[in-house]
Amino acid sequence: MLPIKPEQDIDLLVAELLKGRRGALAKALRLIDDEPVLGRQIAFKLHDGGQGAKILGITGNPGAGKSTVVDTLIAHCRSIGKTVAVLAIDPSSPFSGGAILGDRIRMNRHTLDDGVYIRSLATRGNLGGLSRSTFDSVRVLDAAGYDVILVETVGIGQDEVDIVRLADTTVLVMVPGMGDDIQAIKAGILEIADIFLINKADRDGVPDLERSLHTMLSLAPNPSSWEPQILKSVATQGEGIAELWASIGEHSDYLKSEEGADIRRQRAFEIFERLLDALLIEKGRERLSFDLDEMRQKFLREDLNPYAEIYNLAQTY
């Protein structure tokens, strides 16, 4: 295939993608990472090309065992004939690549399986860049026909909360005895979790964590009619994963039901809002014919006041 630039190449790529060609998938995902504007064009062309994948967000503090949960969830999905794509969101610096890769190694047993596709996304550093590329990548994986798309984050910060909001169902992985009970609540994650998974449930402190969760949930003004589930697992042993999958299925059914309409629509609007911001930034830069690289050079040559520069720019806009 020729280098992707002209319109017809994008069309060709999209056509190949919709046929499920792996080469086209890899190329599309790479474009989204490396050339966001072209990547956005691909995602646009796929705006109604979704195959209805189940999109799952897997989040939780580092050390909660998310990667192992994802790994065993992949194995479970494969055992019931579902294809799976994983997007691992790594807000990591270049030199921490090793630590992240270590986690990925466990999943390598799936790399020879054509029904599994695993990809890491690193942050671009700029505001919302990761959200945008995650959204576009999920579009592409959906179009490529994967039955299940797992979006796994490395930690739980606000940006990661934003990211998992694109998921149909979000699983918050916790561990007992780590002070996670209160800390997770601080991170404001309670609102977005549809399922709480107490992993490493063979450790001490499970009843305490369960009690805290129940208390918090009873105090929470739950805006939906979905009662968040609290489950337990020992992912390293594969324990609790079938139950997790069943609970995910229940939540999917709820979302599709008349009862789940408010939540379903609210989430659709939130996705729209995020896509809108991305569109406005992109179009704004085009319109300004603004050369950010040139501006960067100017900033690096002399001491400039960024607030004054923006003020000046706003006057001419």
Add this chain to the structure above:
Amino acid sequence: MLPIKPEQDIDLLVAELLKGRRGALAKALRLIDDEPVLGRQIAFKLHDGGQGAKILGITGNPGAGKSTVVDTLIAHCRSIGKTVAVLAIDPSSPFSGGAILGDRIRMNRHTLDDGVYIRSLATRGNLGGLSRSTFDSVRVLDAAGYDVILVETVGIGQDEVDIVRLADTTVLVMVPGMGDDIQAIKAGILEIADIFLINKADRDGVPDLERSLHTMLSLAPNPSSWEPQILKSVATQGEGIAELWASIGEHSDYLKSEEGADIRRQRAFEIFERLLDALLIEKGRERLSFDLDEMRQKFLREDLNPYAEIYNLAQTY
């Protein structure tokens, strides 16, 4: 004062603010939270009105004792005659307010001190909203004449990394024996920390954590000539806080020096980049005369595909 709407009221507010009137400060910060477009106007008018405050980012995982560090740092600054403003960034859900407030209570001993101003900022939920209001709030506090502005985050996610990047000096608070050594690295925070503070240093595991940090730092391709400092504290006892303040001072001097020019300018550009995105979103919405509330209503009435809606909008843009 009349309700703030017309241009002259903003001018009046800014004038009062520059005189250091507390009422004007509170009003300006409230406007930034509640009416971002007006808030942005205020920040714009202050684009060269900074008084040269020292802006410090205090970040770290929940439970590391950041609030106590901040509290003792306030006391230290006051003891040497510096005025202090604190912006506590709470990416919390409405019903977790209690937990956050609990942390704030410790700082209440400062509330009767005119030289201290403490304010919490909650997330707006939308992409980058918190970054924007933090940037604007820091502008306002700087114009109001505070000597030191502490920006404290509740956790360390990508969005919080974005926020602390506006600081001149960033302190990463860690605790020994919590698996923080590796986990913090995963969160990709190493790159932004100028000072690592091992708090609760009376606990076990300090040498391990120090060793991990030294190893990581020796492996890291440090783009600046600043050697990140590793300090220890027991903030509850006030131990190590004077040393922290001295180290912050050294970093300030470095940033102002010829040697620190590259880093100083790089950071100025990063702030510019974030302000640019915010400007483009704001101007884009004006230009589209886009009513987001109306769109929300439409989304809540029927099942819409957000990707298709954005696609349609992009065609007309």
